[in-house]
Amino acid sequence: SRNSASRSNTRNSLARLGAMSFITRFAPSPTGLLHLGHAYSAILAHDAARKAGGEFILRIEDIDATRCRPEFEAAIYEDLAWLGLRWPEPVRRQSEHFDDYAGALEKLRKLGVVYRCFLTRKEIAAASLSAPHEPGEGPDGIIYTGPSHPMSRDEEDSRIARGESFAWRLSIKYSQDLLGEDFARLVFVERDAGSNTERAMTARPELLGDVILGRKDTPTSYHLSVVHDDALQDVTHVIRGDDLRASTHIHVLLQKLLGLPTPIYRHHALLTGPDGKRYAKRERSLTLAALREAGVSAADIRFRIGLPV
Numbered sequence: 480s481r482n483s484a485s486r487s488n489t490r491n492s493l494a495r496l497g498a499m500s501f502i503t504r505f506a507p508s509p510t511g512l513l514h515l516g517h518a519y520s521a522i523l524a525h526d527a528a529r530k531a532g533g534e535f536i537l538r539i540e541d542i543d544a545t546r547c548r549p550e551f552e553a554a555i556y557e558d559l560a561w562l563g564l565r566w567p568e569p570v571r572r573q574s575e576h577f578d579d580y581a582g583a584l585e586k587l588r589k590l591g592v593v594y595r596c597f598l599t600r601k602e603i604a605a606a607s608l609s610a611p612h613e614p615g616e617g618p619d620g621i622i623y624t625g626p627s628h629p630m631s632r633d634e635e636d637s638r639i640a641r642g643e644s645f646a647w648r649l650s651i652k653y654s655q656d657l658l659g660e661d662f663a664r665l666v667f668v669e670r671d672a673g674s675n676t677e678r679a680m681t682a683r684p685e686l687l688g689d690v691i692l693g694r695k696d697t698p699t700s701y702h703l704s705v706v707h708d709d710a711l712q713d714v715t716h717v718i719r720g721d722d723l724r725a726s727t728h729i730h731v732l733l734q735k736l737l738g739l740p741t742p743i744y745r746h747h748a749l750l751t752g753p754d755g756k757r758y759a760k761r762e763r764s765l766t767l768a769a770l771r772e773a774g775v776s777a778a779d780i781r782f783r784i785g786l787p788v
């Protein structure tokens with residue numbers, strides 16, 4: 480009967496919802512070979528999903544055409560499979576979805592929370608130096624706190640006509656004006672890996688200033704595409720390195736502005752090598768590919784980075 484059909488539909492979707500209560504991802508950029516630090520991040524996310532009976536997604540964050548290479552993307556698949564990780568296909572490649580991110584940027588433009596910024600890096604540095612507060616360094620370089628007054632439409636038009644390039648920046652001030660009291664109530668949950676406890680955090684997007692969300696040529700940025708895709712892919716838990724902890728404050732603001740859910744965040748410590756420095760893509764000898772070629776096993780890797788084998 481119709482009733483039992485709809486009951487079983489409900490049951491199916493409930494079962495699906497249950498299975499979907501833990502979705503996490505590993506989202507590398509193919510700008511180099513993966514190293515032990517990546518292995519740590521990927522395995523943490525993968526194991527957390529398995530433990531929760533959830534899903535582990537792989538996403539390729541390749542919006543920067545000048546730095547991403549197909550051979551690095553191929554190596555990502557090879558390295559992760561070698562580590563014993565599995566993920567659903569097809570893998571989302573951000574470079575195939577610029578329209579999606581342009582749509583998200585358009586939404587923010589309609590809200591009036593972004594503006595065109597024609598300043599060069601040098602000019603930003605100079606502007607920060609003459610600002611009343613200490614110039615800060617954010618995860619993306621110098622923190623830019625925005626212009627003292629908005630540029631007139633006429634000036635924008637003439638600069639565009641002259642072919643000057645610009646970046647779309649998210650205005651903290653306009654966001655604050657739009658959200659009112661809600662701006663101070665931007666909260667997210669941070670799960671502490673060590674104690675396994677959850678803490679309510681207040682997002683402070685002003686710490687990062689007016690970040691770039693798109694450029695004339697690349698219609699998106701890391702911040703915009705990561706927030707868009709985490710929501711699109713129903714990611715419930717973001718597990719990533721401490722180096723992205725500050726970015727979360729901007730991500731939570733973007734989620735609020737775009738009407739997207741905020742996942743639970745867990746930022747893990749960055750692995751350091753024997754010299755006490757964190758692993759970076761430039762240290763070729765410690766790439767997963769090099770270790771594999773040297774006869775190291777996937778179990779050795781887990782052991783070496785302190786994860787259960």
Ligand code: GLU
Nearest residue numbers: 506507508540705719723
């Ligand atoms: N694509 C980013 C990176 O390679 C990571 C994105 C994220 O985990 O939020 O550093």
